[in-house]
Every structure is written in structure tokens, then in C-alpha cells.
Amino acid sequence: MSVETVNRGYVYSGAPTSDETESYFRQCFGADRLMYNLHVAHLYEYLEKNGHTIGDKLPTFKEMVMPTVKEFKQTRMNEEGNKYLYEVDAFASNEAKQHFNKAISLFNKNAFKGQFKKSVLKRQKTLGIEPTFRDLKGMPKFHSRKNSKLSYTTFNQNDNIFIGENNVLHLPTAQKSKLSEVTIKLNIHRPLPTNSRIKNVTITMNAQGKFEVSINVEFEMEVESIGxxxxxxxxxxxxxxxxxxxxxxxxxxxxxxYYRDMEERLAKEQRKLSHMVKGSKRWKRQRLVVVKLHMKVANxxxxxxxxxxxxxxxxxxxxxxxxxxxxxxxxxxxxxxxxxxxxxxxxxxxxxxxxxxxxxxxxxxxxxxxxxxxxxxxxxxxxxxxxxxxxxxxxxxxxxxxxxxxxxxxxxxxxxxxxxxxxxxxxxxxxxx
Ligand SMILES: [Zn+2]
Missing domain, CATH: 3.30.420 (Nucleotidyltransferase; domain 5)
Known part of the structure; x- marks a missing residue:
């Protein structure tokens, strides 16, 4: 037998312990989106001012003098008196920056191809609208309230994340938040390994408004050493x-x-949805049908x-x-x-x-x-x-x-x-x- 340190992720459904906690989570999701969008806006502004040659990589943070997360927060506070970014988990903002960074590297990998999105090329052909750098495939885009995933990630520091009594997960709060503690009750079907240390937690809200808690842990595991x-x-x-x-x-x-049949049924319901008037009553009802079926199939x-x-x-x-x-x-x-x-x-x-x-x-x-x-x-x-x-x-x-x-x-x-x-x-x- 030998002992190895391993990392694992566990996903549970969860329920915020109060309405205040739920709105705190929503604020964190919003902060993640806002911070991401501030980065995108800065990038676009730079490219508009300095031009962008199709096929080139995007400028580095240094080249475009990208403000730090701290500076972004400060500017928003000064310009709009907006304390909001200080009232949520600081990691939510930092993660947004990481995600933006990743989006840039992903774009740069394929930048040489200089490909535009298909829909844009169609538009150019039929309407004569010339594509811009914004229409390039893989270009970081603004996250809209509707289309972006509602989630944020926070990291454990000095055991400020832990599972207490009754399977309630305790999360760090923000310095300027009105909440003294952030807690979410977990539905634990499969317990965390004994003696595992929580590294980070991602809180996600799905289309039905249900919460999902993904916990990354590290623990020592004995493995059989076979010859x-x-x-x-x-x-x-x-x-x-x-x-x-x-x-x-x-x-x-x-x-x-059986699963293939289910998948076909899902595709059928999705097609039905696509023919309905977006936002209408029937559309909303059908959307719920699709979401539920989708979750069933996935499980x-x-x-x-x-x-x-x-x-x-x-x-x-x-x-x-x-x-x-x-x-x-x-x-x-x-x-x-x-x-x-x-x-x-x-x-x-x-x-x-x-x-x-x-x-x-x-x-x-x-x-x-x-x-x-x-x-x-x-x-x-x-x-x-x-x-x-x-x-x-x-x-x-x-x-x-x-x-x-x-x-x-x-x-x-x-x-x-x-x-x-x-x-x-x-x-x-x-x-x-
Ligand atoms: Zn042969």
C-alpha cells in the first residue's frame, strides 16, 4: 500500500438558508459577470482605438494597460458610487479575470485563421454589412444576464469554508456585506471522503433557479500497489x-x-420550443419541459x-x-x-x-x-x-x-x-x- 494525495470534485444540490443568502449569491454571480464585462469593454476600446489586424493575436494585458481588479472596483466606486463590488465575495471578481484571460488565450490559439462567424458572413453577403473584429470567431464577448452561466467560485482560506451541522456549508462573506455568514444546506447523497480538505467551492444556479454546489477537495488515499x-x-x-x-x-x-429514445424525445421538445415565440407563455412552459427532460437525460x-x-x-x-x-x-x-x-x-x-x-x-x-x-x-x-x-x-x-x-x-x-x-x-x- 502507498499513500497518494488526490483531488476530487463533488457536486450536490443545495438550498440557501435564507432569502438574504440567495440574493447574496445572485450578487456574486452579477459581480462575476460585471467584472468580466469590464475586461471585455476595455479590450474593445483598445482595439477600436488602435485597430486590429485580422489574423493577429490579441494584445497582452500590459499592452492594452488593463486595469487590475482592484482598480476596476475603485473606478466603479468613484464614478458611480457603486459599493456593490465590495459587498460580494472578492474571489468572484478575481475569477472573472481568470476566465477572461483564458478566453484570450483560446482566441490567440486560432487567431491566425482569422475566421469570422458564419452568421456574420451571411449578413455580409445579404445585407452588405462588413464584419469587424467583434465578429471574429472566439472573440471574448460580453456576458449577458440571459445567456451567461450564473455561478461564482470561492477558495478556502484558513478553514473559512466548512460543512457544519445538518449538512450546512459555511462560506466566506464579503467584508462590506450585510450578511454575517453565508450558508447553504446541502443535499448530501454521497459524503466527502474522511479527512478531506475543501480547496474551493463553485455555486451555480440553473435555469430552474435551483442551486448546485460543486466542492473540490484534496485528501490522502491509500492505493493498493500491485506488482x-x-x-x-x-x-x-x-x-x-x-x-x-x-x-x-x-x-x-x-x-x-432507452437513453437514445430519451435523447430523441429531448430533441423533439427542443425543436418545438424553437418554433415558439420567445418569452411567450407557451414558450416559458415548453422551456421548463425541455430543462426538466434535459436534466433527466443527463443524470x-x-x-x-x-x-x-x-x-x-x-x-x-x-x-x-x-x-x-x-x-x-x-x-x-x-x-x-x-x-x-x-x-x-x-x-x-x-x-x-x-x-x-x-x-x-x-x-x-x-x-x-x-x-x-x-x-x-x-x-x-x-x-x-x-x-x-x-x-x-x-x-x-x-x-x-x-x-x-x-x-x-x-x-x-x-x-x-x-x-x-x-x-x-x-x-x-x-x-x-
Ligand atoms: Zn498490414
């Missing part, structure tokens, strides 16, 4: 759009039909993913998957509909946790590993398959072996795992942290 020779049962899993995954034996995930799916991951972690010593960017796939292949909840991404995460808990191995083959193109029999790469997503079966030019695309990829991933044991696990230079 290396015990890595015998190795599974290669290839992500499959149609079957969720296909393994190295050609077995499919058997995603329950069922999550439950299934957990069970599947649990079963595989028990059966195998090592599972090998591809390190693919699922979001990118969703975008480029127009598979976004089934990809929205990032099911496979979560599944990989559950699988990793469940394997590591038993001292087993979760291995990700790097993006450069062409699991679909390599012939699992002779190892020769079939480069004709690069970028081709429609070919489901192929025959190797070198050894003339016939392959089912997904099954072959599963085999390659398994082979990668076998090599990984020799090259990484048993490598003499290996440093076990």
Missing part, C-alpha cells in the same frame, strides 16, 4: 461516434437504446457512464484510450449534437479514477499516435485514412489484412499499452513521484 507483472488484462478503447466506444475485441459499449447518462467505468476498472488492469480533443471533433465533424455533454470525456475521467483507486493503470496514447491509420497486424500506416472519417472498413496495402476501422484502432491502443509497460513503466529512468 508490475499483474498488468495482464489490458484493454484498448477507441472512441466511436456511433457506438460510444469499441474495444480491442471489437466489442461495443452497448449504449442503452441517466451520467449514471450509466459511472457503472460502465466501474465494471471495466474491475475487469482490467490497464485501459488505454486516445488523447483526442473531443471538443475539436464535435466542431469539425458537426457531431456537436451528441457531443454536447462531453460524455466520452467524463467517461475517461471516471475510468481513470476507478482504475487508480485500485492501483491500476489508465494510459492515454498521445494525439500523434495514429490509432486509426496503423495496421494492427503489420504496423504499416495507411495514410489515405488521414482526415477521412467515413471509411469504416479497409484492407492493408502491405499485408492485405481486412480491418474494421474501430476494432483496429482498439487493437492499436492495446498494443500501445503493452509497449507502454516496457518503455515507461519498466524503464530504468522512471521516477515515481
Amino acid at each position: 508490475i507483472p499483474a498488468v495482464e488484462r489490458i484493454l484498448g478503447l477507441d472512441y466511436s461516434q456511433a457506438n460510444f466506444f469499441v474495444d480491442n475485441e471489437g466489442k461495443k459499449a452497448n449504449y442503452p437504446h 441517466q447518462r451520467k449514471d450509466w457512464l459511472h457503472k460502465k467505468a466501474y465494471a471495466l476498472a474491475n475487469r482490467y488492469d490497464m485501459v488505454v484510450v486516445e488523447d483526442l480533443d473531443l471538443r475539436a471533433i464535435g466542431q469539425t465533424l458537426k457531431l456537436a449534437k451528441n457531443q454536447q455533454d462531453n460524455g466520452f470525456g467524463n467517461f475517461r475521467l471516471y475510468l481513470k479514477y476507478k482504475l487508480e483507486q485500485q492501483g491500476k493503470y489508465f494510459v492515454k496514447a498521445p494525439k500523434s499516435f495514429a490509432s486509426t491509420q496503423i495496421c494492427s497486424d503489420c504496423g504499416v500506416k495507411n495514410t489515405a485514412l488521414k482526415g477521412d472519417i467515413t471509411t469504416r472498413e479497409w484492407t492493408c496495402n502491405n499485408c492485405h489484412e481486412w480491418h474494421d476501422r474501430d476494432h483496429n484502432a482498439g487493437l492499436n491502443l492495446r498494443n500501445y499499452g503493452i509497449r507502454w509497460i516496457d518503455e515507461v513503466l519498466l524503464a530504468p529512468s522512471l521516477v515515481v513521484a
